[in-house]
Amino acid sequence: xxxxxxxxxxxxxxxxxxxxxxxxxxxxxxxxxxxxxxxxxxxxxxxxxxxxxxxxxxxxxxxxxxxxxxxxxxxxxxxxxxxxxxxxxxxxxxxxxxxxxxxxxxxxxxxxxxxxxxxxxxxxxxxxxxxxxxxxxxxxxxxxxxxxxxxxxxxxxxxxxxxxxxxxxxxxxxxxxxxxxxxxxxxxxxxxxxxxxxxxxxxxxxxxxxxxxxxxxxxxxxxxxxxxxxxxxxxxxxxxxxxxxxxxxxxxxxxxxxxxxxxxxxxxxxxxxxxxxxxxxxxxxxxxxxxxxxxxxxxxxxxxxxxxxxxxxxxxxxxxxxxxxxxxxxxxxxxxxxxxxxxxxxxxxxxxxxxxxxxxxxxxxxxxxxxxxxxxxxxxxxxxxxxxxxxxxxxxxxxxxxxxxxxxxxxxxxxxxxxxxxxxxxxx
Ligand code: UDX
Ligand code: UDX
Numbered sequence: 001x002x003x004x005x006x007x008x009x010x011x012x013x014x015x016x017x018x019x020x021x022x023x024x025x026x027x028x029x030x031x032x033x034x035x036x037x038x039x040x041x042x043x044x045x046x047x048x049x050x051x052x053x054x055x056x057x058x059x060x061x062x063x064x065x066x067x068x069x070x071x072x073x074x075x076x077x078x079x080x081x082x083x084x085x086x087x088x089x090x091x092x093x094x095x096x097x098x099x100x101x102x103x104x105x106x107x108x109x110x111x112x113x114x115x116x117x118x119x120x121x122x123x124x125x126x127x128x129x130x131x132x133x134x135x136x137x138x139x140x141x142x143x144x145x146x147x148x149x150x151x152x153x154x155x156x157x158x159x160x161x162x163x164x165x166x167x168x169x170x171x172x173x174x175x176x177x178x179x180x181x182x183x184x185x186x187x188x189x190x191x192x193x194x195x196x197x198x199x200x201x202x203x204x205x206x207x208x209x210x211x212x213x214x215x216x217x218x219x220x221x222x223x224x225x226x227x228x229x230x231x232x233x234x235x236x237x238x239x240x241x242x243x244x245x246x247x248x249x250x251x252x253x254x255x256x257x258x259x260x261x262x263x264x265x266x267x268x269x270x271x272x273x274x275x276x277x278x279x280x281x282x283x284x285x286x287x288x289x290x291x292x293x294x295x296x297x298x299x300x301x302x303x304x305x306x307x308x309x310x311x312x313x314x315x316x317x318x319x320x321x322x323x324x325x326x327x328x329x330x331x332x333x334x335x336x337x338x339x340x341x342x343x344x345x346x347x348x349x350x351x352x353x354x355x356x357x358x359x360x361x362x363x364x365x366x367x368x369x370x371x372x373x374x375x376x377x378x379x380x381x382x383x384x385x386x387x388x389x390x391x392x393x394x395x396x397x398x399x400x401x402x403x404x405x406x407x408x409x410x411x412x413x414x415x416x417x418x419x420x421x422x423x424x425x426x427x428x
Contacts (some may be wrong), residue, residue, distance in 0.1 A: 001025070001078060001079060001192055002024070002025045002076065002078045002079070003016075003019050003024050003027070003034065003076040003077055003078075003079050003080070003081065003190075004024065004026070004027045004028075004029055004073040004074055004076075004077040004079070004080045004081070004174075005025050005026065005027070005028050005029065005080075005081045005083060005122075006029045006030075006073070006080060006082050006083065006084060006102050006106075006222050007029070007030060007082065007084030007085065007098070007102070007123070008028045008029070008030040008035060008039060008066060008083075008332070009045075009046070009083065009084075009085060009334075009337065010038075010046055010048075010159070010161060010164070010265065011083045011122060011123070011157050011159060012028065012030070012081070012083035012084075012122075012320070013028065013039070013044065013045065013046065013048075013051070013055075013246075014051065014159055014165060014168055015049065015081060015083060015122060015157065015168065016064065016162040016294060017051060017054050017055050017058065017064065017165075018054075018061050018165060018168040018169060019190075020054075020058035020061075020064035020067075021054055021057075021058065021169075022031065022185045022193065023063070024190070025063045025064075025077075025300070026063065026065075027064075027065055027066070027067060027073040027076060027077055028064070028065070028066040028067070028070075029066070029067055029068065029069070029073045030066065030068065031068060032068075033068050034178050035066075036066040036067060036068050037091075038065035039055065039111070040065060040066050042055050042056040042059045042060075042246070043129055046054045046296050046329075046330070046331070047329060047330040047357050048161070048162070048164050048165065048329070049162065049163075049328065050165050051165060054145075054165065054257075058221070070102075070105055070106070070109065071109050073337045074106055074109045074110070074113065074257030075109065076119065076286065077117075078117060078118065078186075079117070079118045079120060079186060079190070080106060080117065080118070080119055080120065081120045081122045081155070082099060082102055082106075082119065082120065082121050082122060082123055082127070082134075083122040083123050083157075084098040084099055084102050084123055085098050085123070086098070086099060086123045086124055086125055086269075086273075086289055086325060087269065088268075088269050088272055088273065090270035091276065091297070092273070092275070092276055093273065093276035093277075094125065094126050094269075094273040094276065094277070095271070096129060096133060096335075098184040098390075099121070099123055099125060099129070099132075099133070099134065099203065100133060100137060101139045103119075103133075103138060103141075103350040104137055104141050106119065106138065106144070107137055107138045107139075107140065107141025107142045108141045110138065110141075110142035110144060110149065110150055111141065111142045111143055113143070113180070115150075116149065116150060116151065116152065116182075117149075117150045118151040118152070118153065118183055118185065118186050119134065119138060119151065119152050119153075120152075120153050120154070120155050120186075121134055121152075121153070121155070121203075122155055122156070122157055123152045124157075124211070124214075124270055124273075125207055126207065126211070126273055126274065126276075126277040127204040127207040127208045127277065128204050128207070128209060129203075130153075130154040130177070130179075130203035130204070130206075131203050131209060132203075134152060134305060135152050135179065135335070137345040137387070137420060138152065138278075144206045146179060147179060147180050147182070147183075148343065149182030149317055151178070151179065151180065151182050151186065152178075152179045152183055152203070153176060153177055153178040153179065153183040153184065153186075153187055153203065154177035154203040154204075154206040154207055155174070155175065155177070155187060155206065156174055156175055156206055156207070156209060156210035156415065157206075157340070158171060158172070158210075158213065160283070160327065161264065161265075161326070161329040161331055162326065162327065162329045163328070163329025163383050164183045168225075170196070170272070171194070171196050172196060172197075173196050173197040173198070173199055174191050174194060174196060174197070174198045174199070174207065175198075175199045175201065175206045175210075176188065176191075176198065176199065176200050176201070176204040177201050177202050177204070177205060177206025177207065178200070178202075178203070179203060182416060184200055188200075195318075197375065197427040199367050202346075204396065208422065210270075211270055211273070211274040211277075211402060214266055214267055214270040214271065215270065215271050215274055215288055215291070217255050217267065218262050218268075218270075218271050218286065218291055218295070219287060219290075219291040220255045220256065220325075221255055221257075221261065221262045221291075221295075221363075222236065222255070222261070222262075222290070222291035222292075222294045222295050222298075222372070223291075224242055224245075224256050224258045225258050225259070225261060225298050225427065226294055227242075227258070228241075228258030228426070228427025228428070229243060229301070229427060230345075231258075231427055231428065232426070232427050232428070236428075237244050237425075237428040238258040238427040238428050239257075239258065239413060239427075239428055242256040242258060251365075257300075257316075257413065258413075258426070258427040258428070259412045259413060259427065260296055260298050260299040260301065260302060260336045260340075260391065260411035260412065261294075261295040261298035261299055261336055261368075262428055263326070263333070263334040263335045263336050264325045264326065264331065264333060264334055264335075265331060265333040265334070267334075268292070268295070268334040269334070271288055271291060271292055273283060273291070274288065274293065275288050275289060277293060284368050298336075298426075299336035299337075299339045299340050299391075299411070300339065300340070300343060301411075301426050302340055302389050302391070302409050302411045302426055303340065303344065303347075304427065305406075305409045305424055306318070306387060306389070306409050307402070309407065309409075309424075310387070310407070310423070312347075312348075313344060313347045313349040314347060314348030314349065315346065315348060315350070316350070316385075316387065317349070317350045317384055317385030317386070317387070318344055318349050318350070318351055318352070318385055318387045318388075318389060318394065319351075319353070319354075319381050319382050319384060319385045319389070320337060320340065320341060320351060320353040320354070320381075320389050320391055320394070321378060321381070321388060321389065321390045321391060321392070321394075321397045321402070322337060322343075322355055322380075322390065322391035322392020322394060322397065322412070323335060323337045323353055323354075323355035323358040323359070323362045323391070324337075324353075324355055324357060324358040324361075324392050324394075325337075325392070325393065325395055326392060326393075327392055327394045327395065329357065329358075330357035330358045330360070330361055331358070331361070332358050332361040332362060332365060335358075335392075336391060336411070337353070337355075337362075338365060340391060341353060341366065341372065341387065345369060345371055345372060348371075350373075350385075351371060351372045351373070352369045352375060352381045352382075352384040352385055353372065353373070353374055353377070353381065353416070354374065354378045354380075354381040355378070355392065355394070356394050356396045359374050359376065364373055377395060378397060378402055379401075379402065382402050382403075386405075386406060386407055387406070387407050388402070388403065388406050388407070388408045388409070388417075388420075389408075389409050389410075389411065390410040390411055390412050390417060391411050391412065391415065392412060393412035393414055397414055397417075398414055398415075398416045399416060400416045400417075400419045403415075403416065403417045403418075403419050403420040403423075404419055404420070404421075405420075405421050406420045406421060407420065407421060407422040408420040408422065408423045408424070409424050409425075409426070410423065410424065410425045410426065411425075411426045413425060413428065
């Protein structure tokens, strides 16, 4: 199939490259020329295992390319996926300005385009966006009727950073929210070789499935952290508790790792967005609000524990192992490390931080700070202080020699750190 993907961030680039891998002809579009040039030089703009090789393969094969020319891409393809950013806006409500702008631009292009075209929303958008924002904008700017001149569908992604290609190629399910049979059938054809369940529904249900899924996973993490905080007071190992819980098939062991909470470009933003949407319909989601509230405070428990051990942190050298919001990515969006380092610097500590992939992101976020030093080599970072906080469970930190003779506060359960002179876990 001839496909265009608009917005080549995390989701768009992985989606475009994987559709090319499945034999489709793909044109990726982005407003950012530098990003487009990199992609056309087979350089990925994000760190994702296996993505650069796959990009190179299809650039060479010629069934994938990138452009800033939206008109050319839409005219030369039959299906367009919208995967531009949907960041948090005012008061954490979702900000749909990029989705609406791209939709207006595509509407204007469809006005002149011969034949039928399918628009697919892949960006995470609050329920009602596809039918009550995207569709009417397309009709207004194209002068065509939805269902006749063009089709519309919502097809959420469930990609985890670090495992995005695997999640795209082997999903648990594919959700298709088409406005009509024709729109749905085209996507069924596109996904015909996938072995997983394919759920056909309407756009707003598809949108809500995405939010409910992310909100449930985020709540599951806050739940086990809530239990973990109780365990901590009762001197019980929350990981043992999670293990026993996870044996219950109604619970499953997945996403039951207690620690310093969830970060990333999705969970915080998406839970806040659906809470905002609920407010619009005069409903206050008690559990989701509690999940967010607990997650806000959870990273700072690392600092509380260290202060309980050594008192004031002013002038103290502290090593932070891990900056990315999780292993396997260079992404620091809503990373717990940001809250922890900001608080340590405010308390007057000297911070020595390291991460295998996210140092460039950290430089962008923190800029120059006289009491913040970044290190490529974790060994160099731990040499600078007696006190270590484990913030991201990279394999690179699972080495006992990093911890000998140290005081370690562990936020992500790295058992090798137990050789330390003093070791304490946030929930164990
Ligand atoms: C995005 C959404 O933020 C997320 O909610 C959704 O689930 C998936 O897509 P991500 O891929 O991480 O997530 O977004 P981001 O990294 O912000 O990339 C968006 C891309 O769209 C950027 O490269 C940006 O340059 C591009 N863009 C944005 C356009 O090409 N045109 C625009 O008008 C706006
Ligand atoms: C998530 C969803 O998993 C994915 O389906 C969706 O499309 C986008 O959002 P991602 O943000 O890449 O993916 O990260 P994920 O692996 O889900 O982890 C999210 C956060 O939760 C990380 O900060 C991680 O450290 C934390 N986490 C995860 C826990 O604290 N405990 C767990 O048991 C699992």
